[in-house]
Amino acid sequence: MREILEVALRTPDHGxxxxxxxxxxxxxxxSALADLLEASxxxxxxxxxxxxIEAMHQFAHQAPTLVVALSAPVEGSKIPLWEQELSAGAAIMNLLHAAHALGFAGGWLTGWPCYNGDVRTAFAGEGERIAGFVFLGTPGKPLEERPRPDYDKIVSIWDR
Ligand SMILES: Cc1cc2nc3c(=O)[nH]c(=O)nc-3n(C[C@H](O)[C@H](O)[C@H](O)COP(=O)(O)O)c2cc1C
Incomplete structure (x- = not known):
C-alpha cells in the first residue's frame, strides 16, 4: 500500500x-464504515x-482494500482552486496506475457516500472534500472492457 501511495504523492502539483x-x-x-454509511x-x-441499506453495506465491504482520497485545497494560495482540484484527480489516477502496474485492480467510486455531509466530516477536515473511494484488490476474473470514446471525436489538431 505504501509503495502505491508513494506514487500518488509524485503527482503534478502546481506550487x-x-x-x-x-x-x-x-x-x-x-464494519464501522458500513455502520456510518447506514446511519448517515x-x-x-x-x-x-x-x-x-444493503447497498450501503455492500459499498463499504467491497474489495479488500479501501483508500479514501480527499481533495484538500490550500485556501488563500495563488494557485487557483481549479488547479488544486485537478491535481487531486491526477493523484487518484496515479494511485490507480500504480496499483495496476503492481498487478492489482482498482476502482474510483463516488456515489451517495461521497456527497453526504456526515460521511464527509468523518473523513475530511474543514474545506476538504471526498474526491473518491478507491477500492483495490486482486482481480477475481478478467476485467471487462467497455465502450471507449472515439479517438477522432476527442482528439483534434489545432489549425487556425
Ligand atoms: C470522479 C469519479 C467518480 C466515479 N464514481 C463512480 C461510481 O460511483 N460508480 C461507478 O460505477 N463508477 C464510477 N466511476 C467510474 C469508474 O471509476 C471507472 O471509470 C469505471 O468503472 C470503468 O473503469 P475503467 O475505465 O477502468 O474500465 C467514477 C469515475 C470518476 C472519475
Missing part, C-alpha cells in the same frame, strides 16, 4: 501544495428501504 490527502480504511474498520443514509432518508 507544491499537496492539495490532497489519503485515508486508509483498514479491514477491521470496514437513514438520517438523510428516513424512509430508506432494505435494499438501499
Amino acid at each position: 507544491k501544495l499537496a492539495p490532497w490527502r489519503f485515508v486508509i480504511v483498514p479491514a477491521d474498520k470496514r 443514509y437513514r438520517a438523510e432518508k428516513p424512509d430508506a428501504g432494505r435494499l438501499e
Whole structure:
C-alpha cells in the first residue's frame, strides 16, 4: 500500500501544495464504515428501504482494500482552486496506475457516500472534500472492457 501511495504523492502539483490527502480504511474498520454509511443514509432518508441499506453495506465491504482520497485545497494560495482540484484527480489516477502496474485492480467510486455531509466530516477536515473511494484488490476474473470514446471525436489538431 505504501509503495502505491508513494506514487500518488509524485503527482503534478502546481506550487507544491499537496492539495490532497489519503485515508486508509483498514479491514477491521470496514464494519464501522458500513455502520456510518447506514446511519448517515437513514438520517438523510428516513424512509430508506432494505435494499438501499444493503447497498450501503455492500459499498463499504467491497474489495479488500479501501483508500479514501480527499481533495484538500490550500485556501488563500495563488494557485487557483481549479488547479488544486485537478491535481487531486491526477493523484487518484496515479494511485490507480500504480496499483495496476503492481498487478492489482482498482476502482474510483463516488456515489451517495461521497456527497453526504456526515460521511464527509468523518473523513475530511474543514474545506476538504471526498474526491473518491478507491477500492483495490486482486482481480477475481478478467476485467471487462467497455465502450471507449472515439479517438477522432476527442482528439483534434489545432489549425487556425
Ligand atoms: C470522479 C469519479 C467518480 C466515479 N464514481 C463512480 C461510481 O460511483 N460508480 C461507478 O460505477 N463508477 C464510477 N466511476 C467510474 C469508474 O471509476 C471507472 O471509470 C469505471 O468503472 C470503468 O473503469 P475503467 O475505465 O477502468 O474500465 C467514477 C469515475 C470518476 C472519475
